[in-house]
Amino acid sequence: GTAAATTAAPAAGEAIVALRVTQDSWFSVRGKDGKEVFSGLVHAGDTKEVTGAAPFKVTIGNRAGLESLTLDGQPVDPSKYSAAKGNVARFALP
Numbered sequence: 001g002t003a004a005a006t007t008a009a010p011a012a013g014e015a016i017v018a019l020r021v022t023q024d025s026w027f028s029v030r031g032k033d034g035k036e037v038f039s040g041l042v043h044a045g046d047t048k049e050v051t052g053a054a055p056f057k058v059t060i061g062n063r064a065g066l067e068s069l070t071l072d073g074q075p076v077d078p079s080k081y082s083a084a085k086g087n088v089a090r091f092a093l094p
Helices: none
Strands: 014-021 025-030 036-042 047-053 056-060 066-071 089-093
Touching: 014 025, 014 056, 025 047, 036 047
Parallel strands: none
Antiparallel strands: 014 047, 014 066, 025 036, 025 056, 056 089
């Protein structure tokens, strides 16, 4: 397929999850169909944007390193992941 379109707007029915970390953190996102949209290490100071079909299941392997998390540009309520036991957070968006 051609990747000519460089707009930030997601396709219909899709949403963008963006996270920024202050420490290296493993990060995984599964989309509506349960398939993994992204899985990998995000390095300290980096922002990772993942586009897929919501709702998402998100896993963050180093919650302490999470600086910010947004869904379609809107901040995600930290209470979604702050209640996690230990340093691994698993939660759903939205």
